[in-house]
Amino acid sequence: MRGSRDPARPPLGATRRRLLALTVPVTAVLAIAAALTLGLLSPNPALGTALGLLGALAVVALVAYATVRICGRALRPVAAMRNALAAADEVDLTARLRVPATGDEIEALGRAANAWADQVQRVVERERRFVADASHDLRGPITGLVTRLEDAAAEDPAPVLRALLADALRLGEIVDDLLELTRLDAGAEATVNSVDLSRLVAEEVARVPAGLAVTTDLAPGAVVLASRIRLARVLGNLLANAARHARNVHVSVTVRPPHAFLEVVDDGPGIDPAEAERVFERFVRLDDARRRDPGGSGLGLPIARQIARRYGGDLYAADHKGGAHFVLTLPLAD
Helix, strand or coil: CCCHHHCCCCCCCCHHHHHHHHHHHHHHHHHHHHHHHHHHHHHCHHHHHHHHHHHHHHHHHHHHHHHHHHHHHHHHHHHHHHHHHHHHCCCCCCCCCCCCCCHHHHHHHHHHHHHHHHHHHHHHHHHHHHHHHHHHHHHHHHHHHHHHHHCCCCCCCCHHHHHHHHHHHHHHHHHHHHHHHHHHCCCCCCEEEEEHHHHHHHHHHHCCCCEEEEEEECCCCCCCCCCCHHHHHHHHHHHHHHHHHHCCEEEEEECCEEEEEEEECCCCCCCCHHHHHHHCCCCCCCCCHHHHCCCCCCCCHHHHHHHHHHHCCCCCCCCCCCEEEEEEEEEEEC
């Protein structure tokens, strides 16, 4: 029956047709030439030629049959992988191809497809966590707004309005962070120009609110190619992180070709070396951060690192006793 065909054995495809189109004519020409030659050399040329032509037809048929069989056997793993890909869906991302141990390009193709599927699964799982965590972080301020609005209907509205303003500002910060992450993930470019890191630090430190004592040590010549707005966001995130955990912070800019270094050191509790990479994961907040700032989103440091890497640099937490030490590196402008 037509519908009972084994799906792993596809019909005669373009690859096999091309092989037949190549092998059969060549084989036929050689076989006929051999038959004619043998016929001419035989005692009975007519009979020898006829037998030779029959033999040539048999050889051509045998070659065609062998080509179809061998090609079909060789392409069967490809058909199986094709069917497995066709059966995959967007819900279950754990399915993988059964890679045949052929030691050739087919095995390499299967392994490359599985590696690509691994990357897709990681991206999708990260986005699912992102949506879940973002929804959780937005739910808190929204719930607070609703509760305070209900309280304002029956109480003195002045303190409630101040709390509402704080919640609204927090919601705005979370939305701004989510939008920035979306732009970075999408590869959206911002205006790039020459930025003097020392001048940037001097201007941004002047805007730091009271309560955080900031000292600086700024070297000249630390000019990089980047978006000034995004670098200001990096520094702002680092200073905001220091303000939540410390009272004093020191910002320095140094030049060690081919890179410029911006370092932020505070006198807070510091970061456990084992957690030095986790703080750059989205929505990850260590216990001390949750205690000091329950409303934080855990997006500031991941955004800062992603911006640094966008412009060929990096951001990491260096080992430091007696506080946190963040180092931003960027390549110097030519």
